[in-house]
Amino acid sequence: NPSVLALDLLFLYPATPAYPQRPFVLARSAASNSTFDAALRHDAGSKLEALARDDLPTFMATLMPELVNESNPLPVRNAAALNIKNAIVARDANRQQELNERWLALPQETRTGVKHGAMATLGSPQPRAGTFAAQVVSAIAAIEVPNDQWPDLITQLLAFASDASNVGLRMNALTAIGQICEVVPPSSLSSRSNEILTAVVQGARREEPSAEVQSAAVAALLNSLEFIRDNFEREGERNYLMQVVCEATQSEHHPVQVGAFECLVKIMSLYYDKMGFYMERALFGLTVVGMKNPDEKVALQAVEFWSTVAEEEIELKMEEAEALEYNDLPERENKKFATTALNDIVPVLLQLLTQQEEDADEDEWNISMAAGTCLALLSQAVDDAIVPVVLPFIETNIKHDDWHMREAAVMVFGSILEGPDPNVLAGLVGQALPVLIGMMSDSNAAVKDTTAPTNESNFRTAAYEALNAYIANASADNFGAVSQITLTVLQRMETLLNIQNELLNIDDRSNWAELQSNFCSVIISVIRKMGGQVRPLADRIMTLTLRLVQAAGKQSTILEDGFLVVGTMSSALGPDIQPYLEAFLPIIVAALKNHEDAALCTVCIGTIGDISRALQEKTVQYAAAFVSLLLESLQSQVMGRNVKIQVLACFGDVALSIGPDFAPYLETAMTVLKQAGEIQPNPLDYEMVDYVAQLREGILDAYVGIVAGFKSADKSEPLLPYVQTMLGLCARALSDEERPDTIVRAAFGLIGDLADLYSKGQIKQLLTEAWLTSALQQKPKGAPQETKRVLKYARESVRRAVA
Structure with a gap:
């Protein structure tokens, strides 16, 4: 706790005759300089926190002199700066807004005094005190400048x-x-961006006489790389920036070198598309040399550079595969830097893998770990090409007398199991497996520890994947075997739950979580396969799943797996899922309020949708709670925008389930959907374009669910005021030349449903507008059959409605 830290440090330097008014007398005790009472320290911290909470002007007036005072020891000045900063900075967006308002509401003289004090301290004869003051300056700037x-x-x-x-x-x-x-925000400083960049680059140049200033300038450049995006778009400025950074990697001052390589890592992440020229001219050579640097901090960043390259190219491979699926071209080019450099960088990584220390701390990141991680990422980026490059190293060293070489060989083998085609690896795995099994009893503990995960983790995961595949393809005649598998898995799940409190170290808890995840995946496969026939096992499955999510605590992956079981069971049991909801819904609701965990919130929303579809009209008793929860999620300043797309679509699931009983929530839901549907992307912001496309698809899905719910009860009147808004979204979605087939299907499906609902001419004028007539007349070439079928449905429905 920073407040407790402050008082601890100030206990060391209590009030003296020279400074009788030191305000920390509030919490000072008779404790000596070397002994502290824990309760007293806690009381001291509480008093300082209370002062910040109850009287912020006095708090600031109290602490700022401690930072400014040149006779104070550095720990005291540091503590004062930290506490000032923490009084106006928060991680939570809502809390930060409150702190912003509190700061801006302070008297002008108080704010001015704090700012003047912090700015004056930047030039302190004790430079570290100035570093503390810089944190205060930036914290205040984050509030005031915008x-x-x-x-x-x-x-x-x-x-x-x-x-x-x-x-x-x-x-x-x-x-x-x-x-x-x-x-x-860059927009708040855009008019000064060129001046700022000039000052930063001036300090980062190799001609800078002060290594400390150059190091600070390079660190400032690292922090400003996103801010200077416009400058980086201009070739001349970009060339100069890259020259300065590349020259800084050759500095004799190691902190400058480390900072420069950190800049290269971030530049590759932010500006991959513009790196071709620089990779050819400088970066290949600089980073290979950097990986060999005897200063581990420099080498770590050079390795991280290639890990970042690999991560970018893995993502680009995924984009390519997605584009191929839609018979399209990818938006960005994979420049295959990793493939080009493979023969140069892999030998260096292999050498770094052999630099293990026998007594190394498992939690301390080192060059050997970094090299292993980089190799695994490269394997996924280049696929089969990695195998011939590393195979000689594995074959030569897997039985080496030196344990460093043996462990490195095993690490290499484990690192390349993801990426290459299994057929390419088959021969290698067949040869290596007997050796690896023998190495699990190696005389060196490090070799054993590395070998076991290589075998256990991969083979155990593969075993459960094989089990899931067997269940998915089992015929009805094999349901007895499937039931037996289920009972065995449930027994193992129960055994693990019973020993959870006995797990003491991180590895045991990690293995426990991984096994439970594997068990859940098998149970989900069983439920999907057996459908309603899973009823005899439902009680036991749901009882153990409840115990699992209750035991999960903050382990969101376990919660996700448990909720996926609930959602799958809902689909299998239909309305019969209701008896289990009293126990599960409070846990799901609590998890969905953890807005910062995007993956967990997405699963929770999906589970609510599954439950709604399963309960059908019985959802009405939960509808108010569900709608309230969804609205709360949409209003969150923390929840990710992609998660909110799922929230919007979930309105459709609830409406479809309860039909006309959705009427009390209709106006609120349609208002929210309308506002979201009116968002227009900047066509030059490709990320925003992609997001708006997904957003529109989610809104269209919600509209389809709402319309279908009212249509099922032949209740068209409540929806009539919203038809124009719904068709307006269809018009915007279909006018987008880059629209995916999923949006085309959703838009035409909604048009068809609306025409079918108002088949007596109530919306004839809207259905005969030029944009809609044109859209219905199109003949999509190469579109999937499902898209063509939905388009045909829309045409026929509109034709009947306007006849």
């Missing part, structure tokens, strides 16, 4: 950054600038 406050801040900092007479001031001004670029 609100058009503190107009002279950047001017002052730029002047400080060019003050050759004070190295500490220059260094800390650059640090503050970098932090500000990271926390302030």
